[in-house]
Amino acid sequence: MLTTIKVLTKDLEQGMYVSALDRSWLETPFPIQGFQIENQQQIEQLRNFCTYVMVDARKSRQGESSLQSKLGKGRKRQAVSHIFKGRDLAPYRDDSNFEEEHPRAVAALDTLVEDLWQVFEQVNERGKIRAAQLKRAVEPLIGSVSRNPDACLWITRLKHHDEYSYHKALSTAIWAVTLGRELGLPRTDLRSLAMGAMLMDVGKLRIDPKVLKANRKLKPDEVREVRRHVSYGQDILNASGILNQDVVDMVAHHHERYDGSGYPAGLKGDEIPPVARVAGIVDTYGSLTSERPYARAMSPSAAIRTLYELRDIKFQAELVESFIKAIGVYPAGTLVELSSGEVGVVVAESRVRRLKPKVMLLLDDGKRSLAAPRVVDLQSEADNDEPLLIRRSLEPGAYRIDLSAIKVPGL
Structure with missing residues (x-):
C-alpha cells in the first residue's frame, strides 16, 4: 500500500517521487505514471504548474520515515478492497460493443424514465415509494451498464427531460452504476447504487419548487430548508419500508465531504460510508454538467478536472480516479x-x-x-x-x- 504525502512545491527536493499533481497530468508536460525529481529544473517546472503535489514516500530516495518527520505523515492510499471491505469484487469485461448495446440501452432507459416518473408521483400522492417497482425497473439498466456502459453514458448526455429532478436522478444512477462497475462491485451492489442514486434527492419533493428553481442567492432560512431534503428523504424511505443500508446511506450522507465540510453531520474521511462517498462524486458531477437556475452547465471534461482538483479535499482520491477511469477523461457527450x-x-x-x-x-x-x-x-x-x-x-x-x-x- 502506497504512502503519499501532500507537499507544497516550494518544499520539493531532488530525490522525491511525484505520484500526483494538484491538476490533471494532461495539462502539464510531466509523465502521467509519476517520476523521480532528478534536478532543480524539474522542481522549477513543477512550481510553474502546481501549488502542491503528492509525493510517494516509499519511492523517494529520502526514505519514508525521513519524509514523514520532515513534512508530516500523509494519508495511506487505500485499495478498493479495503474501501469496500467484505464485498466480493471482480473485474467486468465488455460483452458487447457500442452499436450492439445502444438499442438495449435506449429501451432500458425509456422504461426507467417512465417508472421513475410514477415513483415520484407516488411520493407526491402517498408519501411513499413503491420500492419493488423501482427495483424491477433498474434491472435492464444494470444489465446494459454491466455489458458495456458506453451506450448508457452517451444516451444520458443527450436526453433532456422536462424535469431537472428526473433527468438528474436517471443520470446519477447511470454514473453510479458505471463507477460501481469500474470498482468491480457485485451486481447486487450495482442495484443498490442505482436505487440510492435515483432516490438521493427524493426529499426535495417536499420543498417549495419556487425555492428550488430560484435564480438568485438563497436566504439563510431557504438554504436550511433545502438542506432538509436529506432528512425528508430519510423520512420517505422509512415510510416506504426501504431498509437497504446502502440506499439509506446514500440518501443520508450524499452531501458529506471527505474533509468534513459537508452536511448534515459533518462526517469526514472513513466516517462517511463508502457508497455515500460514491454518491457525493456522482451527485456533484451531475450538478456541474447540468443547466441549473443559478449556474451554467460545465462541459463533461471541465467537470472531470474540477473533481480531480478536489480529490482528498472534498472527495476520496481513489474513488475520483476510479470515476475518471470509468467515464473517461473526455466523457461521452464532450x-x-x-x-x-x-x-x-x-x-x-x-x-x-x-x-x-x-x-x-x-x-x-x-x-x-x-x-x-x-x-x-x-x-x-x-x-x-x-x-x-x-x-x-x-x-x-x-x-x-x-x-x-x-x-x-x-x-
Missing part, C-alpha cells in the same frame, strides 16, 4: 476540437487508451457542418503517420451544436 481543426462529439471511450475515444465528426476544419457526420476511432488513428489527437474540449453549445438533435451514423 464536444472536442481535434488536431485537424475538425469538431466532433465524443461517443465512446477507449478503456485501454483513455485519451483516444471514438469521436463523431460534426464540423470540418473550417467549422462548417459536415453533410454526413462520421465516427472516427482515435485509437485506430494513432497508428497513422499523422494521427488525430484531441486539441481541446469545448463548452456545451459551442458553434451552436445541439447535442439533442444528433444521431450516431449506423444506429
